[in-house]
Amino acid sequence: MTAPSVYDWNRIRAALRLLQEVFPGFLENVVLIGGGACWFYREALRQWKDPVFPVPLWTEAEEAVWLSKDVDFMGLDREEASQLLDTPFDEATHTFHFRGLELDFLEEGLRLTPQNAVLSRRAVQLPEVVFYVAEASLLYAEKCVLVQTKERPQDHLHQRLLAEFLKCEFCREIENAAALNPARWVGRARAVKSAALGFFGGDARLARRLRAGIERLTAPEHNAIHHWAKHHLGAPS
Numbered sequence: 462m463t464a465p466s467v468y469d470w471n472r473i474r475a476a477l478r479l480l481q482e483v484f485p486g487f488l489e490n491v492v493l494i495g496g497g498a499c500w501f502y503r504e505a506l507r508q509w510k511d512p513v514f515p516v517p518l519w520t521e522a523e524e525a526v527w528l529s530k531d532v533d534f535m536g537l538d539r540e541e542a543s544q545l546l547d548t549p550f551d552e553a554t555h556t557f558h559f560r561g562l563e564l565d566f567l568e569e570g571l572r573l574t575p576q577n578a579v580l581s582r583r584a585v586q587l588p589e590v591v592f593y594v595a596e597a598s599l600l601y602a603e604k605c606v607l608v609q610t611k612e613r614p615q616d617h618l619h620q621r622l623l624a625e626f627l628k629c630e631f632c633r634e635i636e637n638a639a640a641l642n643p644a645r646w647v648g649r650a651r652a653v654k655s656a657a658l659g660f661f662g663g664d665a666r667l668a669r670r671l672r673a674g675i676e677r678l679t680a681p682e683h684n685a686i687h688h689w690a691k692h693h694l695g696a697p698s
Contacts (some may be wrong), residue, residue: 470504473497476531476562478590483560484545488592492578494567494603495533498594499619501585502626513666514629517621526614530556530563535570535578535595542566571606572656573599597627598649602656624660627653628667635674635686643682647689654693661693668694 476497481488493501507516519527539550546559556563567573573595581596604620607613631650634641653660661667675683675690 470500473500473532474587474590476564477592479560479562480532481590481592487545488590491534491536491566491593492582493532493592493594494535494570494573494578494600495565496528496530496615496619497532498600499622500527501594502597502600503622506622506626506629509629509633511629511633513632513670514625517625519618523614523618527618529613529615530554530565532562533565533567535567535573535575537566538568539566570603571610572603596649597623597630598652598656601627601653605656624657627660628664632667632670632674635671635678638678638680638683641678641683643685647685650689650693 477488477493503516506514537545542557542564543550546557546564548557548559550557554563556565558564568575577599578595581599582593583596585592585594601620601623604616604623607616608620627649631646634646650661661671671690672694675686675694678686
């Protein structure tokens with residue numbers, strides 16, 4: 462049996478950089494999904510250094526199953542990907558092998574579709590590469606279904622990480638009124654609650670911090686958030 466690959470965020474960045482160098486313009490037309498996208502959100506959460514919502518601690522065994530391949534994308538079907546990479550799809554590993562990388566291209570997920578992935582994608586600008594990553598709330602909805610339908614340990618890790626990231630981001634956005642987009646905030650909150658009914662009500666840390674932040678929002682454009690809080694956060698216990 463071959464030894465499992467050791468993955469980290471730097472390896473994912475290197476994979477993205479290689480693909481951009483070999484196929485200029487490629488990353489503009491695809492969306493990073495899967496474990497690589499979750500690792501992006503893991504790294505973002507780590508950099509925030511939030512005392513309430515830190516990055517979860519993983520065991521060595523959990524780290525070993527975080528990724529099953531280098532990067533997954535949505536935006537090309539497998540035939541298009543095979544032509545681009547000039548290599549066949551490996552049915553045994555369910556990946557493409559390209560210059561030492563293992564890649565996959567998802568055509569349709571359980572909640573992920575090419576349309577919603579593209580419409581909600583986030584642009585990420587790193588010093589060496591620019592790429593698009595699937596919206597965290599959409600990835601979370603996908604993971605919530607996957608943990609119910611498949612037996613893959615990495616999905617549970619990804620779901621937990623995305624939950625912590627989203628909780629932290631929801632709070633950070635509420636606490637930065639100048640940059641807050643109320644319609645986007647409420648839309649994403651509704652999407653997350655549809656994926657996990659207890660997301661907001663089941664975490665006292667989150668409810669307490671959101672209530673405190675929302676109480677400080679006084680502009681008329683924030684009325685939608687106050688209305689949302691009334692129905693989804695309830696009164697303090």
